[in-house]
Amino acid sequence: MEKIKQISLLLKKIYHEKILARKVIDDFIRKQNLNSKERRKLSDFLYDCIRYIGYVRSQNFQITFDEISRLKSEEFTPDIDTLVTLFGFNEEIAKKILVSINPKDFKLFLRRAPxxxxxxxxxxxxxxxxxxxxxxxxxxxxxxxxxxxxxxxxxxxxxxxxxxxxxxxxxxxxxxASQIITFLVPAKPGNNILDICAGSGGKSLSLASHFYNSVNIDAYDIDKKKLEILKKRAKLTDAKINITKKPKSFYYDVVLMDAPCSGLGTWRRDVDLNIRTTENSLNKKIELQRKIFDNSLKAAKKGGYIVYVTCSFLVDENEMQVDYFLKKYKNKIELISVSESLDPKYYSKLIVNNFFKTSPAQNDMDSFFGAIFKKTI
The missing domain is CATH 3.30.70.1170 (Sun protein; domain 3)
Structure with missing residues (x-):
């Protein structure tokens, strides 16, 4: 009974305080006196509770292993009511999800990512x-x-x-999916590339590896702590990456903009996104994406490229943003089909209406979106 009470309090804390579930759950499991098999079972149970937080909340956060097993085995229709009452999504976000993905693909996000x-x-x-x-x-x-x-x-x-x-x-x-982003970058040896939202450097490290250090990579991010992680990983991996305090203007052949986004394309991993994603948080992300694109355009030289990427399947952050950029910067940028970077012979299933799009339906990948712009002025 004590363990059930602890789990209930844990779930309430995650739900009401909207704190990062992964950290809280890992900390909780670490404190339990369990063998590896028991830890895995408890971990899977807690993550499933977060996935089905709408239902769990309706039970006052008192839930059993059998109830979760039953929920996972039941068939459901991914409509607005189900996304809200079963999975705990905000109603407005639920509407956006349903217009953004194939309803058949929704169930794939309930599986653990490889x-x-x-x-x-x-x-x-x-x-x-x-x-x-x-x-x-x-x-x-x-x-x-x-x-x-x-x-x-x-x-x-x-x-x-x-x-x-x-x-x-x-x-x-x-x-x-994140690995393939490297192939979207239309660069050649000697080119200057700016990773403008570098974070801890996943894309920068991937670029250095892909191009065998033959391109000049500047990494920038407002989070200096993450850049310190990148600095250490770059040294460890032999990647030649320059951490820049301020990107140069009108200089780069390619600007990679791995945009801050809702992250819903990674819901299998970040299972609490159903709790943390609201209409307000989404709108803030969209505004931030637009500001960073402004900076990316300034950093790119004439004839240079901006590769816009999100780990989201929402059209609000993807196709609608592309339309916004093209309208705002009419005659300054043009949309380039990703097929010019990704060979359709190998990547045809990942090229949709000139965009790069993935989902768990394709080799168990996260949902990513990519678009390529060329700066004409």
Whole structure:
């Protein structure tokens, strides 16, 4: 009974305070005296409770393993009422979800995302990593990613950060869709690239690996703590990345804008996005995206490119933003089909109306969106 009460209080805290569920849940499980199998079972249960937080809330946050199992086995229609009452989404966000994705794909977001890693080509190849880990980690099924030539996917989750090769910079943990963003960047050796929302550097590190340090990468972000993480990972991975305090104006051949967004395309991983995403938070993200695009346009040189990326499936952050940019900067930018960067022979399923779009329906990837603009003036 004590454990049930603790779980109830934990779920209430996450729901009402809108704090990051992953951290709270991990901290809670760490304090329990459990073996690895029991930890996995409890972890899956708590994450499922967050996924179905609408129903859990209706039960005053008192929920059992059997009830969650029943919910997971039941068929449902992804309509507004279901998204609100079962999954706890804000009603306005629920409406936006339904106009943004195929309802059949919604159920795929209820599954746990796979663990995918990206081989650092500056130090190794995915083939070498496969040979090593297929022998050392025999209880896991390991396979090559279908679209990214750098990715490996595990059938089950392991703490990859404890592996020696990660500590030495041989690979990064990165979803396959995120890995493919590198291929959207229309650059060649010697070009200057700005990663304007670099964060802790997933895309910058990927670019350095993909281009074998043959491009000049400036990484910028307002969060200096994240840039410190990037600085350490760059050194570890042999990636040549310049941390810049202020991007240059009218200078870059390509500006990669991995925009701050709702993140709903990663809902399988960040399961509390149904709680934290509101109409107000979304509107703030949209305004921020527009401000950063202004800065990206200023940083790009004439004839340069802006690669706009989100990890969201909402049309408000994707197609509608593209329309806004094209209208605001009429005669200053033009939309370039992503097929000019992504070979349709290999990536045809990921090219939709000139845009890059992925979903869990495609090789178990997160939902990403990408558009390419060329600066004409």
């Amino acid at each position: 663990l995918t890693i990206r081989a650092n080509m500056l130090k190794t190849t995915r083939e070498k990593l496969y040979l090593e880990y297929s022998k050392k980690l025999k209880k896991y099924e390991l396979k090559f990613t279908e679209y990214s030539p750098y990715g490996l996917q595990f059938d089950n989750h392991i703490n990859a950060k404890t592996l020696n090769k990660f500590k030495k910079g041989y690979f990064e943990i990165q979803d396959e």
